[in-house]
Amino acid sequence: MRKLQVQGVHHITIVGSTRQSAIDFWEGLLGMPFIFEQPNLGKPDENHLYFDPGDGRLLTVFTNESRTDAARPAPREVGCVEHLAFAVSRATFTQIPARLQERGIEFLERDRGFMNSVYLQDPNGMKVELACYKFQTPEGYRDADVLMRAHQLRMERGDHHIDDIHLADAIEDLLAQRARLAH
Missing domain, CATH: 3.10.180.10 (2,3-Dihydroxybiphenyl 1,2-Dioxygenase, domain 1)
Incomplete structure (x- = not known):
């Protein structure tokens, strides 16, 4: 099918x-x-x-x-959306806590290993994530390409989660692969 x-x-x-x-x-x-x-x-x-x-x-x-x-947390049940995530630049990400504090908006900041996140709620309680990857994707590749290779490296090494070393090594591997294909 x-x-x-x-x-x-x-x-x-x-x-x-x-x-x-x-x-x-x-x-x-x-x-x-x-x-x-x-x-x-x-x-x-x-x-x-x-x-x-x-x-x-x-x-x-x-x-x-x-x-x-x-003005209450949205339901977190089977079949409900847990949150919506939006990409922000690293420059914007570093400004988010101060800008939310200026407005009196509660938030939670998290390091996700391969990205950083700030969570807040919209006026109807829906969780919104503002996320910033910790890496710059090489030209000609997608973010998913870097993350898939970083995950492979993490699994091969028996590590708990994707971290900076996996990202750096994944990008190095992708660039080396491109160089081999160019020759």
């Missing part, structure tokens, strides 16, 4: 509260340009806001002016 072949994330849609709450968070805090809005064609009592998360794809939010911000 043949597989369907996806080619990346097209868009993500979340259920929000009000139009202004969505704009304040997604554009005002996270800097995602507000692209346009139109009625939700599948549910006439909702509006549909479109934001650019930075890669030209879309994050959309269904809003309704009769709703209020949930």
Whole structure:
């Protein structure tokens, strides 16, 4: 049986509260340009806001002016989204804690071995991650190529998780592979 072949994330849609709450968070805090809005064609009592998360794809939010911000953690149950993660540059990542503190927004910072993360919640309790890889992907490769090779090295070495040494060695291996193919 043949597989369907996806080619990346097209868009993500979340259920929000009000139009202004969505704009304040997604554009005002996270800097995602507000692209346009139109009625939700599948549910006439909702509006549909479109934001650019930075890669030209879309994050959309269904809003309704009769709703209020949930202001509680979103459910973490089977079938629910645990969190949404967005890429940020290293320069931006280093500024996140101070900028969130200025706004009185609670957050949690984590070192994930191959990346750093800051977690916060949107006004409706959905967990949002701002993530920054610890490596620069060589030209002609994808982030996934580096991570797959780093994982292979980690497993071969019996290490607990991917760390800086695995990333550096993975990049070195990929560049050596490219050099061998060029000759």
